[in-house]
Amino acid sequence: MSSTIAGYNLLEVLYEGAITCVYRAKRVSQSDLGSTVIIKTLKAEYPTVNQLNQLKHEYQILQDLEIEEIVKPLALENYGNGLALILSDFDGESLAKAIATRPFELKNFLQTAIHLAAILAQLHQQNIVHKDIKPYNILVNPATGEVRLIDFGIATRLSRENSTISSINGLEGTLSYMSPEQTGRMNRSIDYRTDFYSLGITFYEMLTGQLPFLGTDALEIIHSHIAKTPVPPHLVNSEVPEALSNIVMKLLAKTAEERYQSTLGLKADLELCQEMLQTGKISLFQVGEFDLFSQFLIPEKLYGRDREVSLLMSTFARIAYPQDNHVNAGKTEALLVTGYSGIGKSSLVNEVHKPIVSARGYFISGKFDQFQRNVPYSALISAFQSLVKQLLTGSETQLAQWKTKLLAALGNNASVMIDVVPDVERIIGEQSPAPELAPTEAQNRFNLVFQNFIRVFCSPEHPLVLFLDDLQWADAATLKLLDVILTDAETGYLFLIGAYRDNEVSPSHH
Known part of the structure; x- marks a missing residue:
């Protein structure tokens, strides 16, 4: 960044983050020579649309606020390929x-x-x-x-x-x-x-x-x-x-x-x-006695679902903490949540977020769509695409470790995984195409490759929770693959949670 922004000389950096910089600057125009302002700019030479929108959003919010202790916006100006938010200065x-x-x-x-x-x-x-x-x-x-x-x-x-x-x-x-x-x-x-x-x-x-x-x-x-x-x-x-x-x-x-x-x-x-x-001195007193509810807010707690929450927690604990000598410790377990639409199945499942973080685990989710039942594995692929995107935000060292693990697990069939989760290629690099097989053999190979792929992410260090919503709309190929995964003795530290609307599942549904 140069020491000037059109019309201003930069005096000092007030804050430098990963995305933005905040400066104190002096105007150089003859009409207003010498007065100072605060300037917030984006660091990237080519900012994303989201970053530009954030600055516009901030300008709009500040324009509408009439609070003396909030630094006032003066202008939002074009600067390079981005924007500069000009704010009134405060001598502090x-x-x-x-x-x-x-x-x-x-x-x-x-x-x-x-x-x-x-x-x-x-x-x-x-x-x-x-x-x-x-x-x-x-x-x-x-x-x-x-x-x-x-x-x-x-x-x-x-x-x-x-x-x-x-x-x-x-x-x-x-x-x-x-x-x-x-x-x-x-x-x-x-x-x-x-x-x-x-x-x-x-x-x-x-x-x-x-x-x-x-x-x-x-x-x-x-x-x-x-x-x-x-x-x-x-x-x-x-x-x-x-x-x-x-x-x-x-x-x-x-x-x-x-x-x-x-x-x-x-x-x-x-x-x-x-x-x-x-x-004199500050004596002990009961804090919060003057506290009043300035806004009416319903406490966010799942009332009447303690038994179900406890079941989810204890199942996850069995998988994540084998050192606690649980039965089935470190194994794969599945739990199905049923009920009508809107009954709170997803909220119930989301209660396991807290223990997952405690165990440094991964939580991924996918949702089946009644209009995409002809697209095999859609929810599974969506879930693992989100996981791979999480991995891509890691350090170079972490990515190198994942590359080694994935290549060892996928072997010559790595391209089969890239075909369904394209971002895998960004970790392991371009791979040779897998040999053509007849439909049945190709299906069996895919199931085997997916099994190996999942095992990479299921470990004592990082247990995996996979939540699949609206299972009543799952395609036959996905249900077959899930059966293979759940009965695989070599896969552990995996907790599969499925939610479905039991009123939309007929007796003939398998």
């Missing part, structure tokens, strides 16, 4: 820089924390969920204590949205500050309370100088967000009063229902701490 530094250069005194922490709670209160009142609260997106003026919130690239206007399992590189947000539900591994939708969790991580860092979860591996960090309780801040830094530590821990609750339910409740607790500090 990123909170991340402040955390790195000096510890936060309690007085300064509470002043900044109360400002942030007030900003979130205004955002949430306008049904805006930021989804990327972190120190890099918070500007603070050290002299005045004023605070500004930036980077609305993934903010949403929805009061609630669903998050799906995607590859690590496809997750929206910043992994270290991401709420459990935002990882897509919790079978919970995202609402305004995701911002409370990210704010809790930010507060934790301000008070202790470190993140609550320090893993270097992406799956390890996701597992920590979902399943591990962080060490309370007052045990990391003895200068932090226990009451303030309890506020942070409430923000960091794993389920949204256990966090603060309103920014007003959070702000009230922080202001109480501030009042106590001004008159």
Whole structure:
């Protein structure tokens, strides 16, 4: 990147991420010489349509917001092959820089924390969920204590949205500050309370100088967000009063229902701490007493399905944890979920996301279509295409390991797999065509190759959960292949879950 953007000289980098850069810059036009702005640009020389749309989306959201503490948009300009979002400047530094250069005194922490709670209160009142609260997106003026919130690239206007399992590189947000539900591994939708969790991580860092979860591996960090309780801040830094530590821990609750339910409740607790500090010291009190439900939200829990959830969990545990001496440990198991359309079969199955992450397993899914019954293996192929796409986001070392495993398993028949899951070729390279065979032999060969292919992904390190929905519309070839896989003594660490509408399956259906 050059030191200029049309009409502006770049002064300093405020933030540099994988996709975007944020700069402070000075105008060079004669009419407005010397005034500074903040510029957000895309790093790629040829940005994707999605990246360009994100900047347009951010400009639109900021235009509609009338909140003083939000940095105002001035223009969205063409720059190279992409766009540059021009924002009004705020004489401050990123909170991340402040955390790195000096510890936060309690007085300064509470002043900044109360400002942030007030900003979130205004955002949430306008049904805006930021989804990327972190120190890099918070500007603070050290002299005045004023605070500004930036980077609305993934903010949403929805009061609630669903998050799906995607590859690590496809997750929206910043992994270290991401709420459990935002990882897509919790079978919970995202609402305004995701911002409370990210704010809790930010507060934790301000008070202790470190993140609550320090893993270097992406799956390890996701597992920590979902399943591990962080060490309370007052045990990391003895200068932090226990009451303030309890506020942070409430923000960091794993389920949204256990966090603060309103920014007003959070702000009230922080202001109480501030009042106590001004008159002496912060004493222990019951946090959350001033918390009120600012919005009516139905808790996301599967009521009346405890037995079914328990069955799913225990079946997965048998497959994933052979060291616990389970019967059938490490074997292949299948479980069928039946019921009418809309009864919640998929929601029930999605409850296993959490233990899958804990076991560092893979969860893939495919759905049969009544209008594609003439397309053999459609749901299976869809599921494994998504898995291969996940693998392709790995490091060069990881890809080399997968290449070795796949070539060893597929041998001279590797091209048979490439024909149905084309992205496999991106891992193992171009392969010689397999010999032509008569239809029956070709079918048998395909079943054998697919068996070998599946075994590559089923291991003690990475158990595999395969969810196939709407099995009532499965084609005969898929059902035959599933029978072969499930009766294969050499395949283990595989949990096949099938869901079907029993009212649409006739007695003659096999």
